[in-house]
Every structure is written in structure tokens, then in C-alpha cells.
Amino acid sequence: MFFNSIAFAIFLPIVFYLYWFVFNKTKSTQNALLIIASYYFYSCWDWRFLFLLVFSTFLDYYTGIQIEKGKSERDRKFWFWLSILVNLGFLGIFKYYNFFAVSFSELLNSVGLQASPILLNVILPVGISFYTFHGLSYVIDIYYKRIKAEYNFVDYSLFVSYFPLLVAGPIERATHLLPQVKVKREFNFENAKEGIYQIIWGLVKKVVIADTCATYANAIFDHYTSMNSFSLILGAVYFAFQIYGDFSGYSDIALGTSKLFGLDLLKNFNYPYFSRDIAEFWRRWHISLSSWFRDYLYIPLGGSKGGLWMKIRNTFIIFVVSGFWHGANWTYIAWGFINAVYFLPLLLRNSNRNNMDAIELSWNFNSVKTIVSILFTFMITCVAWIFFRAKTITDAVLYVKGIFTNKDFGFQYLDNERYNYELLLLIGLFVLVEWNSRTKIEPLSGKKSMLKLALAIMAIMAFGTFSDYKEFIYFQF
Incomplete structure (x- = not known):
């Protein structure tokens, strides 16, 4: 779904109405609606990659808590690097694997060694660079004790998957967006x-x-x-x-x-x-x-x-x-x-x-x-x-x-x-x-x-x- 499409021109007023007139009782209902809307928004490109987004969200949510609860520096480092490596691993596979495979093959061919790269026929998940960086900054900030881990999974999920920024940013920080997500919003006309x-x-x-x-x-x-x-x-x-x-x-x-x-x-x-x-x-x-x-x-x-x-x-x-x-x-x-x-x-x-x-x-x-x-x-x-x-x-x-x-x-x-x-x-x-x-x-x-x-x-x-x-x-x- 594109911002400049008829689909979005229909989608936005519906979500706006439900948000302020139906699900406006509590912060939790507001956040739940925005998550549902965000997942629907993302699935309009390819619903299969929705599972990748949910997995990435759960990974950073869980590892963030484990880092904060870690009894030793060794435990904290384990969970920290697990999140970093898995996140960058997914980004590397989907976005950079073919590039490195072709480049390495060309390098071998240039010195006389024949090589045919094995390429992956996969589509780049839209927005993966953006929501990956959302999660990385969150985990890094917890590891260096700049913020506390978020224990409310709904609130954290909205921070990662909020539909206006999901596919092309801006790249948000937990220190900026999470405090807003954790309180009930009141309508402001101006x-x-x-x-x-x-x-x-x-x-x-x-x-x-x-x-x-x-x-x-x-x-x-x-x-x-x-x-x-x-x-x-x-x-x-x-x-x-x-x-x-x-x-x-x-x-x-x-x-x-x-x-x-x-x-x-x-x-x-x-x-x-x-x-x-x-x-x-x-x-x-x-x-x-x-x-x-x-x-x-x-x-x-x-x-x-x-x-x-x-x-x-x-x-x-x-x-x-x-x-x-x-x-x-x-x-x-x-x-x-x-x-x-x-x-x-x-x-x-x-x-x-x-x-x-x-x-x-x-x-x-x-x-x-x-x-x-x-x-x-x-x-x-x-x-x-x-x-x-x-x-x-x-x-x-x-x-x-x-x-x-x-x-x-x-x-x-x-x-x-x-x-x-x-x-x-x-x-x-x-x-x-x-x-x-x-x-x-x-x-x-x-x-x-x-x-x-x-x-x-x-x-x-x-x-x-x-x-x-x-x-x-x-x-x-």
C-alpha cells in the first residue's frame, strides 16, 4: 500500500475514525488498533514477510529483557550479540548475499579461477533496513544502560511496526517514540x-x-x-x-x-x-x-x-x-x-x-x-x-x-x-x-x-x- 494510492486514501480515514471514536478508551486499545492496522498495511506488499517482521520484533523484545535481567556481563553479552547477529544475518541474507556471492565469484574469475555463484531467488522484504535498525538501536541502548527494557509486548511491537514509518522511516529511537506509545493520546485539533x-x-x-x-x-x-x-x-x-x-x-x-x-x-x-x-x-x-x-x-x-x-x-x-x-x-x-x-x-x-x-x-x-x-x-x-x-x-x-x-x-x-x-x-x-x-x-x-x-x-x-x-x-x- 502506497501513501499516494487510492487504497491508502481509504485506509487512513477508516483507521483514524476507529482510533479516535471506537478504540479511544485506553492506551492499550489505541495501541492494539495501530498494530492491527500496521500489520495489515505491511501485508499489502507481501503477507509472507509479516512473519519476518513479527519474528524480528519478538527477538529484540525478548533479548532486551534478557540483557536487562542478565546476572553477569557474560549473560548480557550473549543476548546482546545474539540479537545483533540474527538481525544483521537476516539483513545480510535478504539484502546482501547475492551481492557478495557475485562479487566474490568475479574476483575469483579475475585471477583465473572459474566460479559460478549460487544465488538466492528471494524478494527483498520492504522496509527491512528500517525496522531492523529500530530494533538494533533499542537493544544497543539497553545493553549500554541508556534505557530500560520494555516489558509490554504490545507497546514494543507498535514501536517497531508503526505503519507511517514502517517501510521507509524515519528510523525511530526507543527513547523518543516509546514514551509516547506508553500513554493514552488525546485528540488535538491543531x-x-x-x-x-x-x-x-x-x-x-x-x-x-x-x-x-x-x-x-x-x-x-x-x-x-x-x-x-x-x-x-x-x-x-x-x-x-x-x-x-x-x-x-x-x-x-x-x-x-x-x-x-x-x-x-x-x-x-x-x-x-x-x-x-x-x-x-x-x-x-x-x-x-x-x-x-x-x-x-x-x-x-x-x-x-x-x-x-x-x-x-x-x-x-x-x-x-x-x-x-x-x-x-x-x-x-x-x-x-x-x-x-x-x-x-x-x-x-x-x-x-x-x-x-x-x-x-x-x-x-x-x-x-x-x-x-x-x-x-x-x-x-x-x-x-x-x-x-x-x-x-x-x-x-x-x-x-x-x-x-x-x-x-x-x-x-x-x-x-x-x-x-x-x-x-x-x-x-x-x-x-x-x-x-x-x-x-x-x-x-x-x-x-x-x-x-x-x-x-x-x-x-x-x-x-x-x-x-x-x-x-x-x-x-
């Missing part, structure tokens, strides 16, 4: 209205921006060998807005939907394309994943407390692992490595935390410098996105090479495809709206909210049809 605004803006990002850009980005990337330099640049820009509109749009819908049920989720995007350097970009892009790797990988490795070489090592590890988290392809690893290279000069100059303040522009030289920094950061981000989008590293390298060697900046693709100029105007308008709303959760609330809401709905109806919806990019991760 909170619900804010949620509806956020859902509508998320649909604008997905249906109007992402899906429209996808059509043109796909055409350019699929035929990049015949494209001139300007068209290749255009394709990279289109994909940059496609993936931003797609993923941040999903997050907006997830956060807005959750507000309808009185639960606040972690903010996942904060206008990342207005970043002044790559460090700020990663503080604004997929915030829940970036902070997860910071807290559970970067800091345990020593963080920035060690010498320079340890800082460099840890930085490259966290970016490469982050890339690999996205998928079993060398292109994602290359994308992570490129971002680490971008980050390195900031690390060496100890300036990776310079741009922590809000962005303000006025008529002075500093504002010009800020605009140049934003444009430069966006440009290098687009280059990295080429590797993320390309099917192979060879394709990505040839794509980038084509930009610099073709040297033809004519309006080849703009002139050949309909509505290209209109799309550029649409992107420009979108950027302007986001810029003017960069201190808000979403642009629709505030002055003239009803007019802005009506225009947003009209745009969604004009650009998309719920009978021909496109899935979200991050469902594959």
Missing part, C-alpha cells in the same frame, strides 16, 4: 490540522515534483551516451529533485499521518539543498539515518576524540557503510566514498561545524558568499547523485566524463521533449516556496493557509493520478 498540511505538502513533493522529474531524469540517464553536456547536467539536476521530492515527501506524509494519531516522529529532512557545505547537508538530509550512524557507529569507533588519522578513518567508515546501507551495489558504496571525500577538507580544517546557524540573506558580501556556497554544495551533491542513480560505476564515470568532454551546451533535450521549460519553471517555483518556508515545518500553514492548501491540492490533481501511482524510491532500501 496538531491534526498541522498533520494534514504536512501530508498534502508531502504529496506535492512526491506527485508534482518527484514523479515529474523522474520521467525526464530516467529518459536522460537511460540514454546518456547520446546526450550532450547540458542535457547530462539537466539529468543530474532532475534526479536531485526527484530523490529529494520522493524521499522527503514520504517523510512528510509519514510525520503528518502520525500527527493525526497524536504521535510525533523524528524530523528527517530540513531543507538540505540550502546547505552551505557538505557537513551541513548531512545534518539536514535523512537526519534519522545520519544520527543513527553517528551514535551507534561513529562514536563507538572513537568519533573525533582520537588523532587525525582516526577521525579520517571513522569518517570514511561511516560514509561508506551509509552508502552500503542503501543497497547491494558498488554504486552506493562509491556514492558514500565520494561524500567522505567531500567531507575530508572540512574535517582537516576543523570547519565541519561552522554552519550551525540559520541561513539569513541581506544586501552584503556575506550573502553573496552564502549563495555561492549553497550553489557549490548543490553542484557537488548532484555529481554524487549521478553515482547513486547510475546502474554501474562504469555508467556513472562515463556520465560524468560526458559532462566535461562533450562540450556541447545546446538545449538538445529541452527542445526535444515537451514541457521541459515548464518543468524548470516548476522546479524554480518549488525552490522559491521552500526558501521562503525554510524556518517552518511545511509551507502551507500560516497566512492564507486555505488558499495555499487549495492550490496544492489542485497541483496534485493536475500532475498525478492515484490509479497510476509510482512507488517511493526508498522502498527498495
Whole structure:
């Protein structure tokens, strides 16, 4: 079931009505309904993988209790590593086994040893990377005594399987969501209205921006060998807005939907394309994943407390692992490595935390410098996105090479495809709206909210049809 489908448009009001008017007596009935709704929501993709979700939930629930009750450090470590290894084992089998099998086979073939990999013909369970990381953070926090184990299985199950975040995040923390799950929620009209605004803006990002850009980005990337330099640049820009509109749009819908049920989720995007350097970009892009790797990988490795070489090592590890988290392809690893290279000069100059303040522009030289920094950061981000989008590293390298060697900046693709100029105007308008709303959760609330809401709905109806919806990019991760 997709957020941008008729099925979800029917599903959400039904759950909302039952939640507030039928199952609203106690916290337990509210949570029970949300679990049933979440399991139904997940089973709409493939009911067979529901058993994997339930098993993963029970595993971390049980091991969390055993870790807390462990009488010795040896017992605690046993249950801790059992949870870690089983969780990562499932993730490795479903998501990475074929990648490693093929890569190892190719390595053997390159040195003259003939090998044919044994591959698994399995479908990647949707959302497995997200709900696995929910459970891992919970178990790790219990082991290091940051939180207490949750003994109510219904409450813990809802934390793991809550449908707005189940398949594409944000990656929640037990310290943030579990306390909300453990108390009865009361309806708040203003909170619900804010949620509806956020859902509508998320649909604008997905249906109007992402899906429209996808059509043109796909055409350019699929035929990049015949494209001139300007068209290749255009394709990279289109994909940059496609993936931003797609993923941040999903997050907006997830956060807005959750507000309808009185639960606040972690903010996942904060206008990342207005970043002044790559460090700020990663503080604004997929915030829940970036902070997860910071807290559970970067800091345990020593963080920035060690010498320079340890800082460099840890930085490259966290970016490469982050890339690999996205998928079993060398292109994602290359994308992570490129971002680490971008980050390195900031690390060496100890300036990776310079741009922590809000962005303000006025008529002075500093504002010009800020605009140049934003444009430069966006440009290098687009280059990295080429590797993320390309099917192979060879394709990505040839794509980038084509930009610099073709040297033809004519309006080849703009002139050949309909509505290209209109799309550029649409992107420009979108950027302007986001810029003017960069201190808000979403642009629709505030002055003239009803007019802005009506225009947003009209745009969604004009650009998309719920009978021909496109899935979200991050469902594959």
C-alpha cells in the first residue's frame, strides 16, 4: 500500500475514525488498533514477510529483557550479540548475499579461477533496513544502560511496526517514540490540522515534483551516451529533485499521518539543498539515518576524540557503510566514498561545524558568499547523485566524463521533449516556496493557509493520478 494510492486514501480515514471514536478508551486499545492496522498495511506488499517482521520484533523484545535481567556481563553479552547477529544475518541474507556471492565469484574469475555463484531467488522484504535498525538501536541502548527494557509486548511491537514509518522511516529511537506509545493520546485539533498540511505538502513533493522529474531524469540517464553536456547536467539536476521530492515527501506524509494519531516522529529532512557545505547537508538530509550512524557507529569507533588519522578513518567508515546501507551495489558504496571525500577538507580544517546557524540573506558580501556556497554544495551533491542513480560505476564515470568532454551546451533535450521549460519553471517555483518556508515545518500553514492548501491540492490533481501511482524510491532500501 502506497501513501499516494487510492487504497491508502481509504485506509487512513477508516483507521483514524476507529482510533479516535471506537478504540479511544485506553492506551492499550489505541495501541492494539495501530498494530492491527500496521500489520495489515505491511501485508499489502507481501503477507509472507509479516512473519519476518513479527519474528524480528519478538527477538529484540525478548533479548532486551534478557540483557536487562542478565546476572553477569557474560549473560548480557550473549543476548546482546545474539540479537545483533540474527538481525544483521537476516539483513545480510535478504539484502546482501547475492551481492557478495557475485562479487566474490568475479574476483575469483579475475585471477583465473572459474566460479559460478549460487544465488538466492528471494524478494527483498520492504522496509527491512528500517525496522531492523529500530530494533538494533533499542537493544544497543539497553545493553549500554541508556534505557530500560520494555516489558509490554504490545507497546514494543507498535514501536517497531508503526505503519507511517514502517517501510521507509524515519528510523525511530526507543527513547523518543516509546514514551509516547506508553500513554493514552488525546485528540488535538491543531496538531491534526498541522498533520494534514504536512501530508498534502508531502504529496506535492512526491506527485508534482518527484514523479515529474523522474520521467525526464530516467529518459536522460537511460540514454546518456547520446546526450550532450547540458542535457547530462539537466539529468543530474532532475534526479536531485526527484530523490529529494520522493524521499522527503514520504517523510512528510509519514510525520503528518502520525500527527493525526497524536504521535510525533523524528524530523528527517530540513531543507538540505540550502546547505552551505557538505557537513551541513548531512545534518539536514535523512537526519534519522545520519544520527543513527553517528551514535551507534561513529562514536563507538572513537568519533573525533582520537588523532587525525582516526577521525579520517571513522569518517570514511561511516560514509561508506551509509552508502552500503542503501543497497547491494558498488554504486552506493562509491556514492558514500565520494561524500567522505567531500567531507575530508572540512574535517582537516576543523570547519565541519561552522554552519550551525540559520541561513539569513541581506544586501552584503556575506550573502553573496552564502549563495555561492549553497550553489557549490548543490553542484557537488548532484555529481554524487549521478553515482547513486547510475546502474554501474562504469555508467556513472562515463556520465560524468560526458559532462566535461562533450562540450556541447545546446538545449538538445529541452527542445526535444515537451514541457521541459515548464518543468524548470516548476522546479524554480518549488525552490522559491521552500526558501521562503525554510524556518517552518511545511509551507502551507500560516497566512492564507486555505488558499495555499487549495492550490496544492489542485497541483496534485493536475500532475498525478492515484490509479497510476509510482512507488517511493526508498522502498527498495
